[in-house]
Amino acid sequence: MNTGLKITAFAVALAATFGTAYGVGQGIDPVVADPSPRHEDEHPGPSPEPAEPDGGHAGHDTPAAGGLQVSDGGYTLDLKTPRVAAGQRSDLRFTVRDAAGRALTAYRREHDKELHLIVASRDLVTYRHLHPTRAADGTWSVPVDLPRAGGYRVFADFTPAAKGAANLTLGADLAASGPYRPQDLPAPKDRTTTDGYEVELAGTLNPGRAGELKLKVSRGGRPVTDLQPYLGAYGHLVALRSGDLAYLHVHPHGEPGDGSTRPGPDISFTATAPSAGSYRLFLDFKHEGQVRTAAFTVRAGGAAPATGTPQGHAGDGHGH
Known part of the structure; x- marks a missing residue:
């Protein structure tokens, strides 16, 4: 090296x-x-x-x-x-x-x-x-x-x-x-896999304007409809801006037991990007007693993510 x-x-x-x-x-x-x-x-x-x-x-x-x-x-x-x-x-x-x-x-x-x-x-x-x-x-x-x-x-x-x-x-x-090996930010895609689960992303992250991000969880080609509550929600989303790692406000829609929020397969959030640029989204969801993480690269104020080709499994870490 x-x-x-x-x-x-x-x-x-x-x-x-x-x-x-x-x-x-x-x-x-x-x-x-x-x-x-x-x-x-x-x-x-x-x-x-x-x-x-x-x-x-x-x-x-x-x-x-x-x-x-x-x-x-x-x-x-x-x-x-x-x-x-x-x-x-x-x-x-x-x-x-x-x-x-x-x-x-x-x-x-x-x-x-x-x-x-x-x-x-x-x-x-x-x-x-x-x-x-x-x-x-x-x-x-x-x-x-x-x-x-x-x-x-x-x-x-x-x-x-x-x-x-x-x-x-x-x-x-x-x-x-330790020895450092830099890695590139993965290209934007609208789907990824993690631990045998497929997660699809729909919606856009907009600079200066609130937008809806909807993530759909499936396994083996079948929608997962029995997600478990995790920290008071069916999913949590963290968004970080590439470059300075600015941390964004992300709000889930609904909560378990409110009479209208279903336990999957869709999990929706509202988010606003503070600027144009590349962002990394990290979705945590719980199923069958285990928390898993799916990650996506998105560009605010740029081209829509490519479709059809998964990004791969969820990155390099969890730690619930």
Whole structure:
């Protein structure tokens, strides 16, 4: 392998410090390539107006993207484990601190959890949706095993319990040491497979305008009509922008037990892209007691995805 692609932990840490995006390309394949799966869901909080990939700015009517800042709304994500070794199980630890530097210990539960943690590689090939546990002193921890070396982004999605507090998504850089092999973003397609399930995507992601995204789950050519509730919904969708990994608001339609939302095969969401560009969508759904992840590359403000050819199985990770 070309030695230029071998990045040490020190080099990776430097890259994370200077905000280097490890060659996020033009396309990418579904997200789930290692044999250890599991995940959750999404909500970014207020953040400054994001920059467009080409250096411009999103319009004033577009939603703010989350996860671009380590501090927002008077709260800071204190990542106590900024480096791990690729391919080794590590304990990821972090704390959310308020403006006075105190550890936050009171959260509002949303989608059955006080906090949702997402870990994604800069090239958007490896993805984890994790369920950390909180100690009495406010320190969160969760085991993580990242299969590939390189730069990662950690997203903490939460709402403080304080009255009137807004939902926030804070982000911090994480480095995994070892030989680094960059991968391209898979090309956009309208279907993918994961663990024997086929998932089809319909709808468009629009810059500055809300749109519906509908995903249909089937297995063996038959629609799956008995999806199980997962974190209060039949599916959760996380959307990340290629390049800076901006984290988008994605809202599911309906919920189990509301009298109108069916347990599959269709799962619908409303989403708005803050800018044109490529995005990676990660759908978590639960069936027969196991959570699985399907991933898609989509382009907001661009050509529609190709049809007929699957993207492959869901990427390089889960972690429910």
